[in-house]
Amino acid sequence: MKIAFIDIQNFRKLKCCRVELSKNKTVLVGANNSGKTSAMDALIIFLKKTRHRNLSPTDFTLSNWKNINEIAKNWIGNQNPDELNLGIELWQPHVPSIDIWLDVKDEEIHYVSHIIPTLDWAGGKLGVRLIFEPKKDKDLKVENLYKAYKTAFESAKKTSESRANGNALKLWPQTMREFLDKELHNHFSIKAYILDPSKYNEATPQSLPVNSEPIAGDPFDGLFKIDIISAQRGFSDPSSSEDGVRNDRRLSAQLRTYFEKHLNPSEIPDTNDLDALEAIESARTAFDKRLKESFKSSLGELEGLNYPGFSDPKIQISSKVDPLDGLNHDAAVQFNVLRDDANPDDITLCLPEKYNGLGYQNLISMIFNLIRFRDEWMRIGKAGKRTEHIDEFIEPLHIVLVEEPEAHLHAQVQQVFIKKAYDVLRNHADLKEKTQFSTQLVISTHSSHIAHEIDFGCLRYFKRMPATCADNAPCAEVVNLSNTFGDDSDTAKFATRYLKTTHCDLFFADAAILVEGPAERMLVPHFIKSKYPELDRNYISLLEIGGSHAHRLKGLIETLGLLTLVITDLDSIKKDSTEKVLPERGQEYRTGNDTIKSWVPLKTSLDEALDASDEDKVKDDYVRAAYQIEITVDYGGNEETIIPYTFEDALVLSNLELFKARTGDTGLIKKMAEGVNEPNISEARKALFDALSKNSKKAEMALDLLFTTEPNDLTPPKYIADGLDWVQEQLKSKHQDYCIQQEEGGEVNDGN
DSSP states (O other): OEEEEEEEEEETTEEEEEEEOOSSEEEEEESTTSSHHHHHHHHHHHHOGGGGGGOOGGGBOGGGHHHHHHHHHHHHHOOOGGGOOOBGGGTGGGSOEEEEEEEEOGGGGGGSGGGOOOTTOOSEEEEEEEEEEEOOOTTSBOHHHHHHHHHHHHHHHHHHHTOTTSOOOOOSOSSHHHHHHHHHHHHEEEEEEEOOGGGTTSSSOOOOOTTOOOOSSOTTTTTEEEEEEOSSTTSSOTTSSBTTBOOOOOHHHHHHHHIIIIIOTTSSOOGGGHHHHHHHHHHHHHHHHHHHHHTHHHHHHHHHTTOSOTTSOOOOOOOOOOGGGGGOSTTSSEEESSOOOSOTTSOOOEEEGGGSOHHHHHHHHHHHHHHHHHHHHHTOGGGGGSGGGTTOOOOSEEEEEEEOGGGGOOHHHHHHHHHHHHHHHTOSTTSTTOSSSEEEEEEEOOOHHHHHHSOGGGEEEEEEEOOOSTTOOOEEEEEEGGGSSTTOHHHHHHHHHHHHHHTOOGGGOSEEEEESSHHHHHHHHHHHHHHOHHHHTSOEEEEEOOHHHHGGGHHHHHHHTOEEEEEOOOOEEOSSSOOBOOOOTTSOOEEOOHHHHHTSSOOOBHHHHHHOOTTTTEETTTEEEEOOOOEEEEETTEEEEEOOSSHHHHHHHHSHHHHHTOTTSOHHHHHHHHHTTSSSHHHHHHHHHHHHHSSOOHHHHHHHHHHHSOGGGOOOOHHHHHHHHHHHHHHHHHHHGGGSOOOSSSOOOOOO
């Protein structure tokens, strides 16, 4: 049994999204505030009974409050109760819910008999909706909520209007949102409904039929066990503890808990425990004997005071040896510094666990948590002998949710964790490669190190979608990256290998800038920092990938919907050959750049590429190409219109006076300086072209500029400046979408 996918509706910014789960591991990625944490919270809150009361009005999708408040407004405005629609169907499209769709095998039907919709069900998918809806009466009406709200509203109105000065106070509640801020869990609860399996693949989640009856009890009880490692383990996060128990990350504390639950020989002892119990009893008897001898004189003094007397009870000292106490101290777990167990008689050098590095403490803690989750599921040791488990099946599915494991793990440890976590969860004789019991691990992360270690088919990218109108709010869409490249296996291989080679952070960026070569990679960040402060405040992923390969990321970029600037070169070549030439109009030259030819602006002719407007260079509002364009320079007192050949000569021609003075430098900068000191622009362009064509060390030139020149003194080439202006404006408008709606009644929590 597996969870195939989850539809989340009306929960924070997840207005309506589907998260498909991989067979084994699923990793949720995306930029900040894209909805990853909201998805994890939805799973935790709806699937874990102890978290149901964590739902609050701020978990409702922000834009839904307009419709909810309108329902309440109609209640107040309608004077004839008989005409009111108090049906639950008015509320269900606007309240938080999740649909869990299971893949069920024929041999597992006995587990799911209570959620099979009809006798005609032929196997495959089964769906259950958990929805946080108003409590209803036997007629499926929300009359109790109606009466409570109307009473509170009219009482507040009457009281505020009673003031003699005419300045009516606005008392609680003015809207349904305000009312539910205080009364939510008195009038709302989570209910479960069986879904129609024939509609599982529809574009939008199905509506519940009118007069649908909820399932009694927990529909997933006995189907799966859910365990959680929260992001803020052991800190101030109110949801970081599981079932109210503080989650101590020390290994000694976890070992103590594990020992008590699975290994304690004093609890439900069997034949394997007899040796340990005999040793404990021998130790207790010997200790009691020693205590009696040690306290004999002290107790004798008390007897000298005529106590205890003839009728008083005699004082007797008895010890208790509890094996659990042996683990209840800071040095219960120690680390052998020498890592040498060859001779047990030698003195070992050990340190308590608190002296181990914090990153590895947390790694050990988290891995041991996974071990504990697995063994509790498999009911290892004493856990399987307790009365409450004797008549229960082991759940066929184990769901483990891990929130942002990188929160307390440094980079190397993050990679160790993600590589080992699933194997640890399956490391049991009844698990491993067997299919009777299934495990699905779901991780949310901001870490490129974790994403790097995962097959891209397991990644689910949360894409931020801006608000489309003033009555709406930003939302999120989830992209299954296993479907990104279609049937083009070569493109998929290239993108996967490239991203893994660069250890890239593309999945977490606000925008991406793809650059042609090392010189751009080194200097563009300085242009941003010195000239574009608003752009510098965003998380920009800068990738060096030549124009002949940038288009291979087209499928990925377009699937992610990621704001992307492609900074590339014209690569002008002759009409009938691939010989490089200085770009000139009217010569029937072509562009040799695959990005310009096959992605944007889809031009082959050099003249057409130069004639392309700013609009032509933008595709789908989120991808823009930036390449050399005609510029006007003052050369020797004459205004000259020229077309640069590469980034390097464009930079030189945009900073003529700076480079003219650099004749004393070495390397490529010296050649460039000599070139721009030629008597006319034609000779200068030819000199720059020749300098760049002869095995020029472009990266070295960029490094020399960084070392000798203040970034503020460099003017970016116009084509790059235009591209950066575009990215900055696009990001501005994207962030403005978060401020469009001013919703009445309380704070906004659309999650991340």
